[in-house]
Amino acid sequence: DTAVSQTPKYLVTQMGNDKSIKCEQNLGHDTMYWYKQDSKKFLKIMFSYNNKELIINETVPNRFSPKSPDKAHLNLHINSLELGDSAVYFCASSQRTGSSGQETQYFGPGTRLLVL
Amino acid sequence: DAKTTQPNSMESNEEEPVHLPCNHSTISGTDYIHWYRQLPSQGPEYVIHGLTSNVNNRMASLAIAEDRKSSTLILHRATLRDAAVYYCILSQVGASKLTFGTGTRLQVTL
Numbered sequence: 647d648t649a650v651s652q653t654p655k656y657l658v659t660q661m662g663n664d665k666s667i668k669c670e671q672n673l674g675h676d677t678m679y680w681y682k683q684d685s686k687k688f689l690k691i692m693f694s695y696n697n698k699e700l701i702i703n704e705t706v707p708n709r710f711s712p713k714s715p716d717k718a719h720l721n722l723h724i725n726s727l728e729l730g731d732s733a734v735y736f737c738a739s740s741q742r743t744g745s746s747g748q749e750t751q752y753f754g755p756g757t758r759l760l761v762l
Numbered sequence: 763d764a765k766t767t768q769p770n771s772m773e774s775n776e777e778e779p780v781h782l783p784c785n786h787s788t789i790s791g792t793d794y795i796h797w798y799r800q801l802p803s804q805g806p807e808y809v810i811h812g813l814t815s816n817v818n819n820r821m822a823s824l825a826i827a828e829d830r831k832s833s834t835l836i837l838h839r840a841t842l843r844d845a846a847v848y849y850c851i852l853s854q855v856g857a858s859k860l861t862f863g864t865g866t867r868l869q870v871t872l
Contacts, residue, residue, distance in 0.1 A: 650805075677858065687847070689806065689862040702859055736805045740858075747794045747853040751860060753805030 649673050650754035652737050658760045659727060667722045667757045669737030677701075678720035679738040679751065680712060689736070695720055696742060727761045734758050766850045771867040774840045782835040782866050784850030789830050794853040796860070797824065797835045799846040806849065806862075809835065845870045 650671045659665055671678060679702075680692040694702035695714040709725045724731060737754040767785040774780040786795065796811040810817055810824045812833075817824040823836040837844055847865040 679859070688864070689800075689849075691859040691861070694858055696858075704859075738805070742858065747792065747855045747857065748811065749853070749858065750796075750808045750811070751798075751806075753807065756803075756805050 650737055650739055650752050652735075652754040652757050654757060655755065656758050656760075658762065660762055661727055661729060663727050664723070664725045665727060665759070666724070667735055667737075667759070669720045669722070669754060671718055671737075671739040671752070671754075673739055673741075673752060675739040675741045675752075676717055677740050677742050677749075678714065678717075679740075680720065680722050681736040681738060681753075683734040683736060683756070685733070693720075693722075724759075729761050732759055732761045766852060766863050768848075768850055768863065768866045770864065771869065773869045773871065774837075776841060776870055776872055777839050780837040780840045780844070780868065780870075782837070782848050782850075782868065783832065784834070785832045786850070786852055787831045789852055790854070792855045795824065795826060795830075795833050796851045796853050797822070798849045798851060798860070798862075799844075800849070800865070801843075801846045809848070811853070840868075840870045842870050842872070844868065 653668045677696045679694045683689045692706045693712045698714045711723045714720045734756045738751045740749040740751045797809040798806040800806045812824045825834045849865040
């Protein structure tokens with residue numbers, strides 16, 4: 647069974663379109679994340695939700711809107727897609743352990759977005 | 763965020779041990795040292811983490827310097843499937859997010 651799954655795996659679309667990427671985790675974790683990996687392979691946090699509440703928002707354009715319908719799902723909706731949005735988007739999940747810093751994150755396989 | 767420094771790339775022969783170094787001279791007393799790796803076309807994968815003592819698990823060992831300013835990830839017998847980018851990350855108390863650097867690209871050859 648896949649622990650963290652993402653759909654779609656590949657997404658090719660035109661500039662200006664609106665698209666969504668879905669993420670589901672079956673690990674029973676309470677925290678989920680979206681990361682972006684650009685063409686230079688830098689991996690950066692975008693958002694994090696804990697128990698359906700936004701806890702991290704790393705200066706991402708407001709064209710990106712995460713939505714967490716429940717603890718097991720975190721979707722990413724992108725409006726008015728731009729060429730620079732082309733990247734691989736990874737979803738991850740973890741179980742918060744209070745303040746310890748020992749959390750292990752489990753990543754999905756990624757969604758490869760290409761904006762033409 | 764406390765910063766880590768890793769070599770850009772390393773090479774190893776298959777079946778030999780690999781020592782991947784990481785410097786983190788500005789580490790704070792409560793930062794955990796985490797290692798993740800990213801195989802080609804896959805998401806990052808947890809490898810190991812520790813605070814002060816050396817750690818072993820089925821994937822690797824983590825050796826932490828006494829002053830905690832550096833650490834070494836040890837793969838005891840590298841295989842072709844270990845070829846990946848290895849990231850050394852400091853996990854701050856309460857921060858929750860992972861701040862990835864550029865990592866070390868490990869090449870394993872026959």
